[in-house]
Amino acid sequence: MSAYKSADQYRDIAGRLALPSQAFIDGEWSAAAAGKVFENLDPARGTPLGLIASCDGSDVDRAVAAARRVFEAGDWSRAAPEERKAVLLRLADLVSAHAEELAVLESLDSGKTIKDCLNEIGHEVPTFFRWYAELIDKSFGKVAPTAQNIVGMIVREPIGVVGLVLPWNFPLLMAAWKLAPALAAGCSAVLKPAEQTPLSALKLAELAMQAGLPAGVLNVVPGFGETAGQAIGRHMDIDAVSFTGSTEVGAYFLKYASESNLKPVGLEMGGKSPMIVLDDAAIDDTLVSSAISAAFWNGGQNCSANMRQIVHTKVKDAFLDAVVDKAKALVVGDPLDPATDLGSMVSEEHRARVLSYIEIGKAEGASLLAGGGASAGLDGAYVDPTVFDNVDPAMRIAREEIFGPVLGVIGVNSAEEALAIARDSDYGLHATVFTQDLDKAFHLAKRLPCGTVAVNGFSEGNVTTPFGGYKRSGSLSRDNGTEAMDQYLQTKTIWITLK
Template sequence: MSAALSIDTVKEQASRLTFRNQAFINGKYVPAASGKTFDCINPATGKAITQIAEGDKEDVDRAVKAARAVFEKGSWSRMAPTQRKKVLMRFASLIEKHTTELALLETLDMGKPIRDSSRIDVPLAAQAIGWYAEAIDKLYDEIAPTGPEAVSLIRREPVGVVAAVVPWNFPLLMASWKIGPALATGNSMIVKPAEQSPLTAIRIAELAAEAGIPEGVFNVVPGFGETAGQALGRHMDVDCVTFTGSTEVGKFFLRYAGESNMKQVSLECGGKSPNIIMADAPDLDAAATAAAWGIFFNQGEVCNAGSRLVVEESVKDRVLEKVMAVGKKLIPGDPLDPKTGLGAMVDKTQMERVLGYIEAGKKEGARLALGGSRVKTETGGYYIEPTVFDKVDNRMKIAQEEIFGPVLSTITFKDADEAVKIGNDTIYGLAAAIWTKDITKAFKVSQALRAGVVWVNCFDNGHISSPFGGFKQSGFGRDKSLHAMEKYSQLKATWIHIGA
C-alpha cells in the first residue's frame, strides 16, 4: 500500500471490509459446535471488530476427522506433484491478488502499521507459498548404494495430519511458513490462529478452496490455546504439531505429545537476541540505525528482535545517541495511516506485560534513557513509545526475559570474548548479529554464538530459501527453506530383494 495514500482513503477501504469469523472445516465455514464466540479487538481503539467462533475440542475433532479422511482418500496426498504445484501456485496468486484486503485485516486485527502489512507480511506470505509450490517437482527421492542383490528405495512421504499453531505477531506470514511446506509435501492440516489475530487465517481458507485445494485438506479452527490448542496437541489422530510462540507454551506441546500419541513436534519459540556492535564496525551509524529498527519494528513484537544491544564500551555513547535519535522520530500512530511506522501493541494484556517489564528495569537499577510510557490513551488503543535502557547488567530481568515490546537493553563489553559470553548468557538461542569489518573476528564470533541465525553487518535479513529457527530453549526444527519440508514428511526405506 503506497504511503501516498491518505489515511482517509485507507479507512474508507477498511470500512468496506466484511469479516469471515467462523471456523473453516471440510470446505465450509461453520459456527463453533458450542455456539460460543469471542471478541476480536482492534488494538488501535480497544473496540471489538467482530465476534469469532470459539473452537474447542469438538471442533478440533471434526477438523481432524475431515483432514484424516481426505488424506486417506489420497485426493491431495497422492495427487501428482505437478498438479499439486499448480493448485498451490493458484493459492499464492490469490493471496497476492487480495493483498489490500488481507493487509487491512492484519492491521485491524494485530495493530501493525498498514505499510508493513501491505509491503511485507502479505507479499512475503504469497511468496512463501509460491516458493514451496515451485519446489514440489524439484525434489528427488534416493536409492541406497546396495549390492546387486537388492534395491533400497528411500522416499519421503507426507506425515499425515498436521496441526499448525501460529502466533499473533505475524499472523499470515508465520502461517504461510507452515502452510507452504506442509501442503507441498501432501499433508492435510488444521491451522489454529492466535486468538488475538485470527482474521487472515480464516479468510485465506476460502482462497485455498477457490484455488482448488480439496475439501478437508485445509482447515482453520480459531479458539484459545488452553482449549483448541491443547485439543490439537493431545489429539490421538494428529501426526505432527508445528508451533510458533512462547517457550512456555512450546513446552506444553512437548508434554501433550508425550501424553498422547508421541506426535512429531517442531517448535520456534522465544528469543533474546544479542545485537553485537564492535568498535570496528564498518559503519557505526548504519549499525545503530539497524539496531533501532531491530527492536522497534513491529512494535518489538518479533521473536528474533535485537532486544539486547551489546556494544563495545568505547563507542557506546555514539551508538546509543543514534539509536535514540531513530526512536524519537518513531511516534506511535494510527496503524491505518500509511505514514505510521510504529503501531499498537496487540492487546491490553501484552501492553501491560511490557509496561511491567519497564517498571522492573527501573527498579533493578537500569537507566531509562528514552520513552517508557503508554501513549495515545485518548484513542483507547494500546500504544507504547520506543523505550531504551542504558547501564543494563545482563543478569537483570529485562536482559534475560523476552519482553516482546519496543524495549531495548544496552549492555557494554570490552572485547570479543566478553561479547560472546554475554550473547550466549541466556536460555534462548534464536538469533544474533555481529558488526565488524574484521572478517576473522566476524567468523569466530559467529561460530561461537549459540544461535540458529547469525547476521554479520546486518540485522534481520533473510529470504524464504534460508532456514529460520533456534538453539536451546528457542526450540528446534526449521521454518523456511527446503529444510522445512523435512518436518512434514517421514523417510520410508523400501528394501527390494532381487537375488543373486
C-alpha cells in the same frame, strides 16, 4: 507495493470489509459445535471487530476427521506433483490479488502498521507459496548402493494430518511459513490462529478453496490455547504439530505429545537475542537503522528482536546518541496511517506486561534515555519506543523476553566480553554482529549458540534459509528453506529382492 494510499482510504477499505467469523472445516464455514463465540478486538482503538467462533475439542475432532478422510483418499496427498504445484501457485496469485484487503484485515486485527502488513502479505506470503510450489517437483528420493539382485529405494512420504499452531505477531506470514511446506509435502492441515488475530488465516482458507485445494485439506479452527490448542496437541489422529509461540506454551505441546500418541512437535519459541557492536564498527546509518529495526520492528513483538544491544565502550556514546535520536523520531499512532512507524501492542493485556517490564528496568537501576511509558494522547494499546542504558547482564530486562519496544544497551570492553554476555542466555534464536573485521565476525558467528547469526545488518534470512532456535528457543525442526519440509515428511525404505 510502491505507493501507499492515505489513512482515510485504508479506513474506507476497512469499513467495507466483510469480516470472517466462523471456523472453516471441510470446505465450509461452520459455527463452533458448542455455539460459543469470543469477542475480537481492534487493539489500536479498543473497539470490537466482531464475534469469532470459539472452537474446542469437538470442533478439532471434526476438522481432523475431514483432514484424515481427504488424506487417505489421496485427493491431495497422492496428487501428481504438478497438480499440487499449480494449486499453490494459484493460491500465491490470489494472495497477491487480495493483498490490500488482507493487509487491512490484519492491521485491524493486530495493531500492526499497514506498511508492514502490505509488505509481508503483498510480497513475502506469496513468495513462500510460490517457492514451496516450485520445490514440489524438484524433491527426489534415493536409491541405495546394493547387490545386483537388490533394489533399495529411500522415499519421502507426507507424514499425514498436521496441526499448525500460530502466534499473533505475524499472523498470515507465520501461516505461510508452516502451511506452504506442509501442503507442498502433501499433508492435510488443521490450523489454529492465535485467538487475538484469527481474521487473515480464515480469509486464507477461503482463498485456498478458490485456488482448487480439495475440501478438508485445510481446516481453520479459531479458539483459545487451553481448548482448541490443547485439543490439537493431544489429538490421537494428528501426526505432527508445528508451533510458534512462547517457550512456556511450547513445553505444553511436548507434554501433550508425550501423553497422547508421541507425535513429533516442531517448536520455534522465545528469544532474548543479542546485537554485538565491536569497537571497529562504523556508527553509520546502516548500523543505527539495524539497531532500531532489531528492537522496534513490529513494536518489538518479534521473537528474534535484538533487545540486548552489547556495545563496546569505545563507540557506545556515539551509538547511543544516534539510536536515541532515531527512537525519539519514530511515529507511534494509527496503524492504518502509512506515516506510522509503530502501531499498537496486540492487546491491552500485553501492553500492561510490557509497561511492567519498563518499571522493572527503572527499579533495577537502568538509565532511561527515551520513552518509558504509554503513548500520550492515544487511546489504544500503545507503548512508546523505549531505550535503556547501563543495563547489567543480570537484570531481568536483560534476561527475560519482554516482547515490546524496549531496547537495552550493555557496555563491554572487548569482543570476548561481548561474546560471554551474549552466550549467557537461556535462549538461542538470533544474533547480530557488527564489525569491520571478517575474522572476528566469523569467530563470533561460529561461537554464538543460536539458529541465525546476521553480520553487519539485522536480518532473519529469507525463504531459502532455515529459521529456528537453539536451547529454549526451539527444537531441531526448522521453518523455511528445504529443511522446513522435513517436519512434514517421513522416510520409508523399500527393499526389493529380485529373482
